[in-house]
Amino acid sequence: MTERLDVTExxxxxxxxxxxxASAARAAENCRLCARECGVNRHHGRVGFCRLDLEAPCYKAxxxxxEEPELSPTALLDLGGCSLRCLGCTEWDHVVEPWRAPAVPxxxxxxxxxxxxxxxGGARTLSFVGGEPTVHLPAVLKTLAELPPSLRLPVVWNTxxxxxxxxxxxxxxxxxxxxxxxKVVDDGAARRLLGAGSLAxxxxxxxxxxxxxxxxxxxxxGSPGGDGLxxxxxxxxxxxxxxxRSTLPLLERLSQRWPSAVVNLMLMWLPHGPALSAAAGxxxxxxxxxxxxxxxxxAEATRLLGPRxxxxxxxxx
Ligand code: SF4
Numbered sequence: 080m081t082e083r084l085d086v087t088e089x090x091x092x093x094x095x096x097x098x099x100x101a102s103a104a105r106a107a108e109n110c111r112l113c114a115r116e117c118g119v120n121r122h123h124g125r126v127g128f129c130r131l132d133l134e135a136p137c138y139k140a141x142x143x144x145x146e147e148p149e150l151s152p153t154a155l156l157d158l159g160g161c162s163l164r165c166l167g168c169t170e171w172d173h174v175v176e177p178w179r180a181p182a183v184p185x186x187x188x189x190x191x192x193x194x195x196x197x198x199x200g201g202a203r204t205l206s207f208v209g210g211e212p213t214v215h216l217p218a219v220l221k222t223l224a225e226l227p228p229s230l231r232l233p234v235v236w237n238t239x240x241x242x243x244x245x246x247x248x249x250x251x252x253x254x255x256x257x258x259x260x261x262k263v264v265d266d267g268a269a270r271r272l273l274g275a276g277s278l279a280x281x282x283x284x285x286x287x288x289x290x291x292x293x294x295x296x297x298x299x300x301g302s303p304g305g306d307g308l309x310x311x312x313x314x315x316x317x318x319x320x321x322x323x324r325s326t327l328p329l330l331e332r333l334s335q336r337w338p339s340a341v342v343n344l345m346l347m348w349l350p351h352g353p354a355l356s357a358a359a360g361x362x363x364x365x366x367x368x369x370x371x372x373x374x375x376x377x378a379e380a381t382r383l384l385g386p387r388x389x390x391x392x393x394x395x396x
Pocket of ligand 1: 114126214
């Protein structure tokens with residue numbers, strides 16, 4: 080087994096973004112920026128599982144009011160490419176083909192022009208979404224380092240959780256709010272539904288959640304307004320046919336661990352990507368959730384999580 084990237088030095092309370100960007104670029108020479116640990120040199124091309132070099136393709140950028148109320152309105156950037164291949168991925172085309180149109184390279188001057196407008200329009204946070212933003216650490220950190228301080232919003236990192244200790248160390252003092260998708264609770268389901276292959280999916284996600292819980296409150300990079308942001312928000316999507324196998328055991332686990340986390344149970348599955356194909360995955364993926372499945376999930380989540388629970392992003396009355 081290859082030795083993992085280990086970035087353990089204590090970072091300053093106010094992160095040195097330029098130094099972190101340089102560390103991320105160096106790490107991409109023998110890339111272990113996510114748990115795939117490809118060990119390839121991304122300075123020489125798009126040669127790893129994620130098919131990315133050092134540029135980050137941004138295919139969607141908007142001021143979003145559609146995230147959880149704690150995060151919204153948020154300046155939201157969708158970056159192509161990912162470390163997983165989830166059968167129901169809504170962004171599938173941009174995951175498997177990161178530079179598919181209308182993707183453009185993420186750049187500080189390009190982002191600054193948009194942030195100026197979005198902050199005037201009420202943006203409270205800056206959300207990096209994918210795909211998986213962690214595979215873009217060199218470009219994201221470089222972009223943040225080059226932004227004028229007046230445009231630095233609290234960073235929201237929307238991740239699949241399989242990011243590994245090195246990437247977490249680079250992000251620890253940069254991210255104000257972690258949004259972690261926790262999808263299934265066994266590695267067999269992760270292989271079947273998420274394309275996890277040989278990844279120890281559950282152990283990786285839970286190690287990430289443990290690191291977030293253990294980490295100190297970040298400075299949010301000199302942010303102008305992080306009030307009310309949760310440190311950790313865990314999202315779980317109810318998948319048709321997976322209530323008993325994934326959702327109920329996961330709710331039980333969430334009720335016992337990561338007590339500071341807000342939990343968003345999402346119920347509105349619509350078949351996307353390979354889930355639409357008769358050749359890929361279980362038949363149940365090609366339908367929506369049944370009323371009975373939703374009702375059981377809501378009742379259990381309410382019983383187990385109480386005020387920490389959100390349903391499709393909304394607080395329960
Ligand atoms: S970031 Fe990409 S190249 Fe690096 S380990 Fe992950 S999948 Fe492989």
